[in-house]
Amino acid sequence: MKVLVIGGGGREHAIVHALSKSSKVTEIYAAPGNAGISKLAMCVNIKDTDVSNLVAFAKDEKIDLVVVGPEAALAVGVVDEMQKAGIPAFGPTKAAAQIESSKNFAKDLMSKYNIPTARYEVFKDYESAISFVKISPFPTVIKYDGLAAGKGVVIAENYEEAEAALKDMLLDDKYGKGKVVIEEYLEGPEFSFMCFVDGENVYPLQLAQDHKRAYDGDKGPNTGGMGAYSPLPFITEKDYNEALNQIMIPTAKAMVNEGNPFKGVLYGGLMKTKKGIKVIEFNARFGDPETEVVLPRLTSDIYDAFMAIVNGTEPKLVWDNKCTIGIVMASKGYPGDYKKGFIIENATSDNIYHMGTKFDDNGNYLTNGGRVLFVVASADTLEEANKKANALVDEIKCENLYHRTDIGAKAYKKF
Ligand code: AMP
Ligand code: GLY
Numbered sequence: 001m002k003v004l005v006i007g008g009g010g011r012e013h014a015i016v017h018a019l020s021k022s023s024k025v026t027e028i029y030a031a032p033g034n035a036g037i038s039k040l041a042m043c044v045n046i047k048d049t050d051v052s053n054l055v056a057f058a059k060d061e062k063i064d065l066v067v068v069g070p071e072a073a074l075a076v077g078v079v080d081e082m083q084k085a086g087i088p089a090f091g092p093t094k095a096a097a098q099i100e101s102s103k104n105f106a107k108d109l110m111s112k113y114n115i116p117t118a119r120y121e122v123f124k125d126y127e128s129a130i131s132f133v134k135i136s137p138f139p140t141v142i143k144y145d146g147l148a149a150g151k152g153v154v155i156a157e158n159y160e161e162a163e164a165a166l167k168d169m170l171l172d173d174k175y176g177k178g179k180v181v182i183e184e185y186l187e188g189p190e191f192s193f194m195c196f197v198d199g200e201n202v203y204p205l206q207l208a209q210d211h212k213r214a215y216d217g218d219k220g221p222n223t224g225g226m227g228a229y230s231p232l233p234f235i236t237e238k239d240y241n242e243a244l245n246q247i248m249i250p251t252a253k254a255m256v257n258e259g260n261p262f263k264g265v266l267y268g269g270l271m272k273t274k275k276g277i278k279v280i281e282f283n284a285r286f287g288d289p290e291t292e293v294v295l296p297r298l299t300s301d302i303y304d305a306f307m308a309i310v311n312g313t314e315p316k317l318v319w320d321n322k323c324t325i326g327i328v329m330a331s332k333g334y335p336g337d338y339k340k341g342f343i344i345e346n347a348t349s350d351n352i353y354h355m356g357t358k359f360d361d362n363g364n365y366l367t368n369g370g371r372v373l374f375v376v377a378s379a380d381t382l383e384e385a386n387k388k389a390n391a392l393v394d395e396i397k398c399e400n401l402y403h404r405t406d407i408g409a410k411a412y413k414k415f
Contacts (some may be wrong), residue, residue, distance in 0.1 A: 001024050001025050001026060001027075001063065001064040001065065001139055001222055001303065002025075002026065002028075002029070002061060002063050002064050002065075002285065003019055003025055003027070003028050003029070003063065003064065003065045003066075003067060003303065004028075004029045004030075004031060004032050004054075004057070004058055004061070004063045004065075004066045005028065005029070005030045005031075005033075005041065005066075006030075006048050006054060006065070006067070006068045006069055006073050006078065006242070007021070007030070007031075007035050007048050007064065007068070007070045007073070007382075008031075008032045008034045008037065008048070008105060008379070009029065009034070009068025009070075009288055009349050009355050009356065009369075009371075009372070010044075010288055010291075010292050010328075010353040010354065010355035010373075011021055011069050011286050011287070011288035011289070011291045011292065011352050012030060012033070012034075012035050012069040012115075012158045012216065013037050013040075013292070013355075013374075014035070014036060014291050014292040014295045014296070014351035014353050015067055015069065015286065015291065015295065015302075016028055016030055016033075016037050016040050016041045016234075017040060017295070017296075017303040017350075017353070018295045018296075018393060019067075019139055019302055020040045020041075021300045021301075021302075022303040023301070024301065024303050024304070025228055025303050026219045027042070028040060028041035029041055029042050029043075029044055029057075029061065029063070030042070030043050030044070031043070031044045031045075031046040031048065031054060031057065032044065032045055032046060032047060032048065033249050034354050034355075034356065034357050034358065035357040035358050035359045035365050035366075036347070036352065036353065036354025036357055036365070036366070036373075037354060038359075039348070040389070041064060044057060044172045048069070048070050048073040048078075049072050049073055049076050049078075049178050051073075051076055051077065051078050051207050051311075052081075054066075054073075054078060054081075054082075054157070054404045055078075055081050055082060055085050055087070058085070059085055059087065063087055064088065065088050065089070065090065065303070065306060065307060065310070066078075066079075066082050066088065066089040066090065066091075066283065066376060067089075067090045067091070067165070067306060068089065068264075069285065069288075070285065071097070071100050071101065071147060071283065071284060071285055072147065073091075074091055074094065074097040074100075074264075074284055074285060075094065075097055075102075075147060075314065076090060076094070077093070077094035077099040078091070078104060079091045079092060079093050079094070079097075079264075080093045080094050080146050082295075082376045088310045088311075089285060089310070090263075090264055090306045090309060090310055091251020091261055091263070091264040091265075091284075091285065092262050092264045092284050093260075093263075095260050096255060096260045096261065096262045096263070096264075096284065097284040097285075097296045098217060099251075099255065099262070099282045099284055100147075100267075100281075100282055100283045100284040101146065101147050101284070101298075102145055102146065103143045103144075103146075103281070103371050104122050104179055104181060105144045105367040106281070106282050107120050107122070107181055107183075107257070109251070109254055109258065110251075110279060112254070113250055113251070113253075113254040113257075114250075115247055115250055115254070115279060116246065116247065116276060116277065116278045116279065117248070117278050117279040117280075118141065118183040118184040118185070118186050118280075119183060119215050119277065120181050120183035120184070120185040121145070121182050121183075122145070122179055122180070122181050122182075123170070123179060123180050123182065124147065124170075124178075124179040124180075125170065126166055126167070126170040126171050126359075127157045128165050129170060129180060129182065129285035130166060131162070132161065132182060132183065133156070133159065133162040133166070134136075134159070134319065135171070136156050136162075136182070137185075138156065138157055138159070139155050139156060139157050139183075139184055139185040140155075140156050140162060140182060140183075140184075141153065141154070141155055141156075141182070141183045141184070141185050141198070142154045142155075142156055142165045142166065142169070142180055142181075142182050143180060143182075143183065143221065144169045144175045144178060144365075145178050145179040145180060145181055145182045146175060146176060146178045147175075147282060148175040151175075152169070155185065184392055185274060186218065186271050186273050186278055186280070187271075187274075187306070188272045188273040188274065189209070189234055189271070189272050189410075190209065190210070190269065190270065190271050190272075190280060191207055191208070191209050191232055191235060191270055191271075191272065192207065192208050192209065192210060192228075192265070192266050192267060192268070192269060192287050192290045192292065193207055193244075193247075193248060193268040194208075194254075194266070194267045194268075194277070194286060194287060194290065194291075195248050195265070195266050195268070196264075196265060196305065196309050196315055196317070197248075197255050197262045197263065197264065197265070197266040197309075198263050199252070199261045199262070199263070199310055199311045199312075200249075200252055200253050200256050200261075201252070201314070202244070202249050202252050202266075202321075203309075203314070203317060204244060204248070204317055205265075205294050205298075205317065206230050206231055206294050206297055206319055207230060207231055207235055207240070208228050208229065208230040208232070208287070208293050208294050209228060209229060209232055209290075209292035209411075210225040210227075210228050210287065210289065210290055211225065211226045211227045211228065211257075211404060211407055212225060214226060214292070214301055214330075214334075214335065215404065216404050216405055216406045217406065219379055221335055221336070222226055222335065223330070223334065223335045223370075223371075223394060224288070224335070224370070224371060225287075225288065225289045225290075225328065225329075225371075226326045226328045226330065226403070226404045226407070227289065227325070227326055227328050227387070227403075227404055227407030227408075228289045228290050228292065228293045228325075228326050228407070228410035229290045229293055229312045229314065229323070229324065229325040229326070229382055229407060229411065230263045230290070230293045230294050230297060230323070230324050231323065232410065232411065233382075233411050233412070234272070235272070239272055239277060241267065242277045243270055243277045246276075246277070247268055247270065247277060247279060248266065248268055251266065251268075251282070252266065256295060256414055262284070263286075263287050263309060263310070264284065264285065264309070266282065266283075267282065267283035267285065267286070267287050268282060268285070269281040269282065269283065270374045274328075287372050288355075289326055289328060289371075290324075290374070291323065292326050292353045292374045292376060293324040293326045293339075293376060294324075294403050296324050296378060297319045297320050297324055297374055297378075298317065298318070298319060299318045299319065299320050300317055300318040301316075304316065305317060316324055320378075322379065322380065322385075323378065323379055323380065323381055323382045323385045324376055324377070324378045324385060324405050325376070325382060325385040325386050325388075325408045325409075326353075326374050326375060326376040326377075326403075326407070327374070327375050327389050327390065327393050327403050327404065327407050328355070328371050328372075328373070328374055328403060328404070329371075329372050329373040329374075329393060329396065329398070329401040329402070329403045330370055330372060330401065330402060330403065331356075331367055331370055331371075331400055331401065331402075332369045332401065332402050333370070334370035334371065335370060338400075339400065340366070340368050340369070341366050341367065341368070342366065342367045342398055342399055342400040342401075343360070343365070343366060343394065343398065344357065344364070344365040344366065344367060344397070344398040344401075345364075345396070345397040345398065346354075346366075346372070346395050346396050346397055347365050347373055347396055347398075348351065349392070351375065351376045351377065351378075351392065352373055352374065352375050352376070352392075352396075353373070353374040353376065354372075354373060354374075355369060355371040355372055356370065356371055356372050357369075357372060357373070357375055367398065367400060367401065372398075372401055373396065373401070375389055375392045375393050375396070376389065377389035377391075377392055380411070382408045382412050383408075383412045385408065386406075386408050386409060389407065390405055
């Protein structure tokens with residue numbers, strides 16, 4: 001079977017790696033892919049949002065299955081167009097992907113179906129948003145209603161910060177013309193619950209936790225994620241059942257009821273608060289970097305699982321009992337400004353997923369993004385996996401990368 005994976009980051013590298021283990025898959029293509037992915041897949045230089053060229057490529061190559069990684073590709077309707085062309089595609093339609101691409105859509109859905117989440121109000125004009133924050137308690141959370149590459153959420157500690165965020169989003173249209181959601185600030189550990197969803201049917205993947213802050217001890221600026229681990233000892237069986245039965249299953253059912261059945265990976269960004277599990281956000285795709293620690297634990301065939309969802313049958317998902325930890329190696333300066341083009345040595349091993357790399361003319365890997373590599377280790381305990389992952393990171397030579405050393409430590413260390 002021939003599979004096309006759309007995207008070119010660590011998540012797509014992990015998906016390609018999992019597909020490469022399937023006995024049914026003979027050829028893998030990635031669009032656009034990256035230098036690391038090119039060891040396992042043929043990279044084709046088509047942008048992830050260039051729908052017409054992606055469809056033309058899939059038709060020409062007689063692709064048997066398309067797997068979509070990034071939200072931007074879903075939001076422009078790549079799955080809808082593949083389906084129209086008769087090409088099986090794993091991922092939600094544009095309409096169903098609104099659960100991620102519009103915070104307003106997601107919040108209204110949760111409100112209508114009593115799915116637990118922070119209280120909220122939606123505003124499209126600056127004056128009424130400002131009047132609302134004048135009477136709001138702080139911190140308060142301000143979210144741009146649209147895709148903003150993970151940058152559209154501001155936790156305002158005071159009125160001045162809220163005013164600045166609203167000015168950016170509603171007066172200066174920093175992310176484009178749009179609305180904002182202002183919501184109640186919640187507290188508690190966050191976790192990522194990804195499920196394969198086919199209409200009302202929900203098939204959970206293993207839980208993972210991302211680390212959003214740049215530096216050890218959860219210090220420094222927010223990033224796209226600096227590391228992840230799986231499983232999660234702080235989630236009890238009761239928490240798990242609550243998340244599945246009061247959030248993930250009702251959300252899948254709500255989408256069907258609204259005439260927007262979801263197919264693909266529904267990602268619940270959840271928080272364990274003192275008042276129960278609540279939704280922080282939904283994504284319509286595999287999480288990055290959570291996927292890079294969850295898929296290595298899958299021992300059954302991922303191609304079969306994708307096809308089962310596409311065809312409306314039950315996927316078989318079998319997991320190992322290992323603990324996986326992955327550490328992001330990011331360009332110095334990230335999430336702010338950073339330079340690219342530094343040579344990376346020793347980054348070929350099987351447990352390194354490339355997030356942002358390219359080749360130079362001599363075949364060396366070069367840094368080519370904010371987040372560059374994701375180094376994964378697996379062991380019987382999280383503590384051992386952390387030690388192993390850090391040792392692997394230390395073998396990689398590059399003068400412009402930094403990383404956290406404490407990924408997963410919250411789960412086994414008392415601070
Ligand atoms: P989002 O893009 O909605 O996931 O928001 C990014 C991050 O902002 C989340 O991972 C949380 O850490 C934080 N956040 C979002 N909404 C809230 C909230 N209502 N209360 C507290 N923190 C939040
Ligand atoms: N790790 C968070 C995300 O994929 O959006």
